[in-house]
Amino acid sequence: MYEFITFLGDAAVIILIFATLSLSVNLQYGSTGIFNFGIVAFFMIGAYTLSFLELAGFPFTLALAAAIALSGVAGLLISLPALNLRGDFLSLATFMFAEIIRLLVLNVPSLGGAVGIARVPSAFQAIKVYSDLVAANIVLSLAVFLVFCVVYWAMISSPYGRVLKCIRENEMLAESLGKNTFRYKAQVFAIGSVMAGTAGAVYSQYLGFAGTELFTYSVTFMVYIMSIIGGSTTLLGALLGSFIYLSIQDFLRIAKNWVTIPVDPNNLAFILFGFATMLILYYRPEGIIREKLRQVKYPHGNPTP
Amino acid sequence: MGILHLKGVSKSFGGLAAVNDLAIDVNEGSMCGLIGPNGSGKTTLFNVISGFHKPDRGHVIFKGKDITGLPAHEIFQQGIYRSFQSPQIVPRLSVLENVLLASRGQAGEGLLPAFLKRKEWQETESRFTDRAYENLKFLGMEKAANESPGTLSGGQLKLLEVARALMSDAELLLLDEPAAGVNPTLAANILDLFEHVRKERGATLFIIEHKMDLLLRRVGHVFVMNKGSLLFQGSPREVAKEQSVVEAYLGV
Amino acid sequence: MAIAELLPQLLFNSVVSGSVFALATVGFSLTYSILKFPNIAQAAFITFGAYFAYTISSVWMFGFASGILAAFLATGILGALSYAVIFRPLGRKVSGFVAPTVASVGYGLALTFIIQQIWGRDLLLFSTIFDAFSFGPFRTNWLWNTTIVFTLIVVVAMHYMLARTKFGAAMRGTSSNPDLVRASGIHIDRVIIFVWFLGSALAGVAGVFLAGQNGVAPVLGSNMLVTVMAVAIFAGVGSFYGVIAAAYILSFAQNLSIPILLSIGQPSFYSIAVAYAVVIATLLFFPRGISGTGPKLELLIAKMRKVV
Numbered sequence: 001m002y003e004f005i006t007f008l009g010d011a012a013v014i015i016l017i018f019a020t021l022s023l024s025v026n027l028q029y030g031s032t033g034i035f036n037f038g039i040v041a042f043f044m045i046g047a048y049t050l051s052f053l054e055l056a057g058f059p060f061t062l063a064l065a066a067a068i069a070l071s072g073v074a075g076l077l078i079s080l081p082a083l084n085l086r087g088d089f090l091s092l093a094t095f096m097f098a099e100i101i102r103l104l105v106l107n108v109p110s111l112g113g114a115v116g117i118a119r120v121p122s123a124f125q126a127i128k129v130y131s132d133l134v135a136a137n138i139v140l141s142l143a144v145f146l147v148f149c150v151v152y153w154a155m156i157s158s159p160y161g162r163v164l165k166c167i168r169e170n171e172m173l174a175e176s177l178g179k180n181t182f183r184y185k186a187q188v189f190a191i192g193s194v195m196a197g198t199a200g201a202v203y204s205q206y207l208g209f210a211g212t213e214l215f216t217y218s219v220t221f222m223v224y225i226m227s228i229i230g231g232s233t234t235l236l237g238a239l240l241g242s243f244i245y246l247s248i249q250d251f252l253r254i255a256k257n258w259v260t261i262p263v264d265p266n267n268l269a270f271i272l273f274g275f276a277t278m279l280i281l282y283y284r285p286e287g288i289i290r291e292k293l294r295q296v297k298y299p300h301g302n303p304t305p
Numbered sequence: 306m307g308i309l310h311l312k313g314v315s316k317s318f319g320g321l322a323a324v325n326d327l328a329i330d331v332n333e334g335s336m337c338g339l340i341g342p343n344g345s346g347k348t349t350l351f352n353v354i355s356g357f358h359k360p361d362r363g364h365v366i367f368k369g370k371d372i373t374g375l376p377a378h379e380i381f382q383q384g385i386y387r388s389f390q391s392p393q394i395v396p397r398l399s400v401l402e403n404v405l406l407a408s409r410g411q412a413g414e415g416l417l418p419a420f421l422k423r424k425e426w427q428e429t430e431s432r433f434t435d436r437a438y439e440n441l442k443f444l445g446m447e448k449a450a451n452e453s454p455g456t457l458s459g460g461q462l463k464l465l466e467v468a469r470a471l472m473s474d475a476e477l478l479l480l481d482e483p484a485a486g487v488n489p490t491l492a493a494n495i496l497d498l499f500e501h502v503r504k505e506r507g508a509t510l511f512i513i514e515h516k517m518d519l520l521l522r523r524v525g526h527v528f529v530m531n532k533g534s535l536l537f538q539g540s541p542r543e544v545a546k547e548q549s550v551v552e553a554y555l556g557v
Numbered sequence: 558m559a560i561a562e563l564l565p566q567l568l569f570n571s572v573v574s575g576s577v578f579a580l581a582t583v584g585f586s587l588t589y590s591i592l593k594f595p596n597i598a599q600a601a602f603i604t605f606g607a608y609f610a611y612t613i614s615s616v617w618m619f620g621f622a623s624g625i626l627a628a629f630l631a632t633g634i635l636g637a638l639s640y641a642v643i644f645r646p647l648g649r650k651v652s653g654f655v656a657p658t659v660a661s662v663g664y665g666l667a668l669t670f671i672i673q674q675i676w677g678r679d680l681l682l683f684s685t686i687f688d689a690f691s692f693g694p695f696r697t698n699w700l701w702n703t704t705i706v707f708t709l710i711v712v713v714a715m716h717y718m719l720a721r722t723k724f725g726a727a728m729r730g731t732s733s734n735p736d737l738v739r740a741s742g743i744h745i746d747r748v749i750i751f752v753w754f755l756g757s758a759l760a761g762v763a764g765v766f767l768a769g770q771n772g773v774a775p776v777l778g779s780n781m782l783v784t785v786m787a788v789a790i791f792a793g794v795g796s797f798y799g800v801i802a803a804a805y806i807l808s809f810a811q812n813l814s815i816p817i818l819l820s821i822g823q824p825s826f827y828s829i830a831v832a833y834a835v836v837i838a839t840l841l842f843f844p845r846g847i848s849g850t851g852p853k854l855e856l857l858i859a860k861m862r863k864v865v
Contacts, residue, residue, distance in 0.1 A: 035655055081841055088654045092595060092786055093840045099783050100833050154420050159405075159413035159430060166395045166406055173393040176355065177406050177473070178381030179414070187416050218779075221597075221662045228659055267674040274667025281656045281663075282647055293399045295451045298438045 002131065009134040013206055015239075015246050016141035017199045021223045022230065022238035023148055024195035029224075030232030031156055032188045033168035035087055037220055038078070038094030039196050041101055042071045044215035046197030047204035048105065051117040054205065060123040064201050071197020072190050079189035083182060098217060106212040116211025123205045137206050144202055148195050149235055155191075156235075164188065225277050231287030240289055245273065306366065308333035308509050309354070309477055314363030316346075316353055323349040325533035327363070331477075331526075336503055336510040338520045338541075341530035342554050347513045348390065350530070351479050355387040356380035367477065382409065386475035390482050392462035394454040400465065401450040404437040405430075407469035433472075440468045444498070460487040467498050478502070480512045484519060492519055521545060529553070567812050569695040575808030576708035581763035581781055582788040582800050583715075584636070584756020589794045590732040591749055592644065594654040598665035599760055599785060600778035605668065606632040606761020607768035607777050608676050614683060621685040621769065625707070628761040636757020637750050639664065645746075665778075673775045681773040700769045707766075711759065715797055728752065787836045810835060 021043060028034040046067040053063035082093050105111045124136045155161050166174040167181050174181050204210040226245045231237020252265035261268065280287060309331040316324040324346045331337050339347050352358040354365055356377035365373045372383055381387075386407070395403055405411075411433060412418040413426025441447045444464045449457060454465060463483060470478050483499065484492035496512075496519055503510050514520040521527070521541035529537040529544060531553040537544065544550055585599045609631045610624030643664055644657055651657075687698035718725040727743040728751075738745055767777055784807075792803035814831045 029655075035658075085840065088594060088658070089790075089840060091658065092790055093837070096783070096786065096790075096833060096836055096840075100837075103833075155416075158419040158423075159411045159426060160416060160419040162398065162402055162406060163414050165398055169395045169397060170393055172357075172389075173395065174406075175357075175377040176381060176387050176389070176393075177469075178378045178409060179406075180376075180378045217783075221666065224659055225663060225666075263674055267670040270670040271667045271674070274663040274665070274670070277663025277666075278643060278647075278660045281660050282650060285651060285656060291397070293397070293451065293453060294402060296399070296401050296434055296438075298447075298450070299435050 006131045006134055009131070009138055011246065011250055013134065013137045013141050015242050016138070016145045017203050017206075018223065018226065018246060019239045019242040020141075020145050020148055020195055020199040020202075022226045022242050023145070023152055023235070024192040024199075025223055025227040026232050026234070026238045027152055027155070027195070028188055028192040030227060030234075030237075031161065031168060032164045032185060033087075033171075034083075034185055034189060034192075035091040036094050036189065036192065037091040037217075037224075038096075038098035039192075039223055040215050040217060040219040041078075041094075041098035042075055042193040042196035043200040043203070043219065044098075044102065044105070044210075044212075045074050046071045046200030047210045047215070048112065048117070048200075049197070050201035051112075051120040051204050051210040054121045055117065055119075060121070060205065064123075064198070067201035068194055068198050071200070072194040074197075075193025076186060076190040078193075079186045083185050083189065095217060095220070098215075098220065102212050102215055112210065112212070114212070116209060116213075117204075118209055120204050120208045120210060122208065123202075137202075141202050141206075144198055145239075148198070151191065151195075152235055160184075225273055228285075228287055229273075229276055229280055231289035231291075233286055233291040234289045237287050237289040241287070248272070306369065307331045307335075308368055309511065310366040311354070312364050312366075314350070314353060314360050314365065316349055316358055316360050322533045324353060324360070327530075327533075327535055329528055329535065329538075331509060331511055333509055334503065334507055335526060336500065336512070336524045338524040338527040339511060339513045339530065340515070340517065340520070340527060340544075341536070344532075345530040345553075346533040347530055348481060349533075351387060351481055351513065354380075355385060355479055381473070381475075384474075384476040385479060386470050386473040386477070387479040388466045388470065388481055388483060390485065392459070392466065394457075394462065394465070396453055396455045398453075399451045400446065400454050400457065401434070401437055401441065403454050403465060404440060404468045404472050405433055407472040408433045408437070409474060437468070437472055440471045443471075444468055460491045463487055463491070463495055464498075467495060467502075470499070471502060474506070475508060477509045477511065480510065480514075482513055482515060484514065484516060492516060496520075496523055517545075563816055565694045566696060567816070568809070569697065569701075571805065571809045571812040573697075573701045573704055574812065575805035576704050577763050577766050578784060578788050578808055579708060579801050579804035580711065580759045580766070582785045582792070582804060583797060584753075584758075584760050585785050586789045586792060586794055586800045587728075587752045587756050587797070589789060590796075591752060592648060592657065594657040594661070595786065595789075596644075597658065597661040597782070598639065598668060599661075599757075600782040601665040601668035601672070602632050602636060602757045602760040602778065603764035603767070603781055604672055604775060604778035605635060606764035607773045608672055608681075608764075609761065610765040611676075611681055611683060611768065611773050614685070621683060622703075624683070625703070625762055625765050628765045629758045632761025632764075633754040633758030636760075637754040639757070640750060640753040645749075669775055669778070676773075676775075678775055681768075683769055683773070685769075687769065700766065704766045707762065712801055719797060724748070724751075787833060790836050791839050807835065 021039065024039060028036045049067040049070045050063045053066050054060065078094070078097060082090055085093055106114055122133065123140060124133060127133045127136055156164070163174060163179050163184060166179065167184055171181050222245070226241035227238060229244060230239070230241020249269045252269050255261065256265045307330040309329070311327055311329040314324055314327045315322065327350065339350070341347055349358065353360045356375050356379065359374045363373070364371055367383060367385065372380060395406070411426060411429050412422055413430060418426060438447060438450060441450050444467060446461060446464055446468070449461070454462065457465065466483060478499070480499065484495045487495070499510055500523060502508055512520065512524070521544070524541060527538065527541055527544045528535060529550050536553055537547050537550055539547070581603055585596055588596045606628035610628040613627035614620045614624030643660060647657055647660055687700040689696055689698050692702070719729055724743065727738045727741065727748050730738045731745055731748050735745055738748065764777055767781065788800060788803050788807055791807060792799035810831050
């Protein structure tokens with residue numbers, strides 16, 4: 001029983017970390033239409049920054065702050081040339097960027113190389129009991145997710161968010177109505193990168209490890225699938241997508257102990273997600289939880305968020 | 306010098322001169338027409354004025370200030386509103402929000418104010434929402450305020466442009482065929498509405514329109530373009546009688 | 558060892574790997590230019606070809622050669638079906654590049670794990686062994702020779718089709734001027750299906766050649782995906798000749814930079830970085846790739862044809 005609860009707790013931590021990643025996609029792609037296919041790069045930058053700094057002796061809080069700052073700066077820098085590209089080229093460019101820095105880290109031993117960085121200290125040095133550690137990490141990953149939920153919500157439900165949606169669907173109109181679309185997109189890209197980097201920092205201190213095999217482009221694909229299925233335009237959609245994806249994956253893995261399935265559950269999960277993605281794109285492209293048109297009251301109305 | 310002054314404006318695409326050494330003066334508070342056969346460069350000229358194209362040569366002066374080469378979003382902030390030939394909408398925002406986008410001075414559209422100056426932008430939002438709603442009501446569209454613009458008819462989409470123009474509080478309105486594709490009654494209505502905007506707000510109207518009869522009865526001055534150059538300009542009556550204008554239209 | 562001594566062998570190796578790059582990328586580039594999206598499932602097609610060839614070659618008496626043919630046909634059919642069942646209906650319902658791109662991600666995922674389900678995850682090896690032998694100044698083997706010859710045949714055949722046949726002209730016109738193609742009486746959809754068939758078939762064969770070298774594994778295609786993208790970007794999407802040129806140029810750049818880097822004490826990984834740096838530079842400064850100089854390239858080829 002104890003093991004099962006700890007197992008659930010572990011699942012919760014990972015779900016929350018990936019919910020933050022999905023939120024990053026929802027902000028950039030779902031709300032603003034920026035198809036950033038290099039999300040894993042910032043996930044990785046956050047993870048490695050935290051790992052290096054903690055191993056160098058810095059406390060978790062400082063290492064986290066550095067991870068946040070560095071992923072934000074990286075995001076901003078990458079966005080400047082990238083956002084000048086047409087949408088599909090943007091996706092290819094960001095994809096290649098993520099691959100390049102992954103290969104860089106993989107091949108340079110002083111950055112961890114193929115072995116990666118082991119024995120990354122946990123944020124909670126004082127806790128020795130495993131189940132307590134998991135519980136503490138639930139609190140941490142939940143806190144991170146909630147903070148970014150507030151950020152996301154504040155952006156989307158304000159006039160700023162209205163401009164983002166306009167950029168998403170009609171960039172020319174946004175420009176003609178006085179919105180500096182490049183600045184908006186760069187801001188969104190940077191904030192999205194911060195979300196991914198923070199998630200990465202929490203991830204690596206939780207695993208106690210950072211290695212390039214954790215940061216392949218498959219992660220970007222996975223997060224996009226979560227976002228598309230759960231709902232790319234809403235906050236809850238990010239959480240739902242992460243939850244559905246990871247819990248089905250875990251469920252199938254365990255289920256093979258009790259039920260004989262003809263298909264290897266590892267394979268089945270991905271086959272299902274692949275088909276689910278295609279079906280969702282055809283029948284319900286905005287995902288399960290969709291954004292609603294804001295209903296405004298008159299007089300003195302303010303949009304209901 | 307009028308509120309809008311163009312001198313020596315030229316723009317080419319791959320060797321083809323779309324606009325060729327154009328000089329135009331539009332008086333403040335007037336309603337001017339821009340006509341010419343297809344391909345004469347009218348929309349390109351609007352694109353240059355509104356910042357979507359940088360001219361190869363020449364200057365665009367607005368209210369005495371040189372705005373040549375400024376990006377489109379800055380041109381709007383200077384007080385110029387521009388509409389497009391085909392109606393531009395944001396399908397996943399409500400009609401009201403589509404109108405609200407055209408407002409100027411909503412601090413909440415900035416990143417930091419969205420977080421930090423919540424009270425302030427909420428108050429502005431409340432005022433602007435009322436104003437947008439009033440505008441829609443004035444146009445008879447208030448029932449669609451909370452729906453997607455995808456449900457609007459072609460005529461209503463053109464009215465949406467009027468609502469945006471009202472919302473923008475702009476001093477110069479560049480309207481690219483504001484009454485295209487609607488029945489004659491509605492077309493006349495739309496132009497009357499813009500005329501109303503001019504009278505009430507003191508705005509200047511510069512209109513591209515193919516429906517000559519609608520235009521010529523309302524505007525004070527007409528510019529005729531042909532093959533990128535200014536062929537002729539004058540009062541509507543003068544233009545209607547001008548031989549070279551007739552030939553230009555027949556020749557194409 | 559002096560670079561001059563290594564050069565002939567390096568050049569030969571570059572031709573071999575460049576051929577594989579070209580076969581893997583042609584389909585990606587063509588479908589990108591016609592349907593305007595990067596087909597991520599191309600990686601899965603590469604993997605599929607390898608596995609299919611493995612199965613056929615182990616039961617058929619002609620072994621490896623039959624595997625190549627089987628992979629060509631089977632992967633081609635798979636590609637054509639993928640268009641008909643997935644991407645054509647999706648393209649009719651939704652506009653833009655995002656939906657088909659993400660769909661291709663999901664499809665590639667499902668396909669790769671179906672393959673894994675059928676064949677398992679372990680590394681499989683073809684029963685044919687390719688012994689090395691000397692061929693003039695080069696060390697080579699039958700796998701490499703077959704790769705080069707196959708690619709040569711494909712290039713010549715494609716060139717003939719594109720330049721001399723009506724269908725080929727339609728292929729060239731479909732991405733830039735679909736209305737013109739329709740007006741000429743050719744069904745655009747047939748052109749598109751053929752492009753998907755051919756592009757996937759070649760990808761499948763690329764997979765066979767890759768697997769002949771490294772063995773058959775589920776990650777075969779995914780490992781190639783980044784290279785395919787790099788070649789396609791450098792080539793400038795859509796031009797067949799651009800892809801061929803880009804494939805060999807990048808392959809040369811990558812191979813030739815290895816001894817140079819080693820001689821100045823840098824790790825050989827940077828050879829890939831050279832290729833990727835070229836790609837990034839292309840994206841930033843020459844967004845239409847080397848075939849953005851398309852008209853010039855075609856003029857050059859036309860001149861060369863007069864000479865040869």
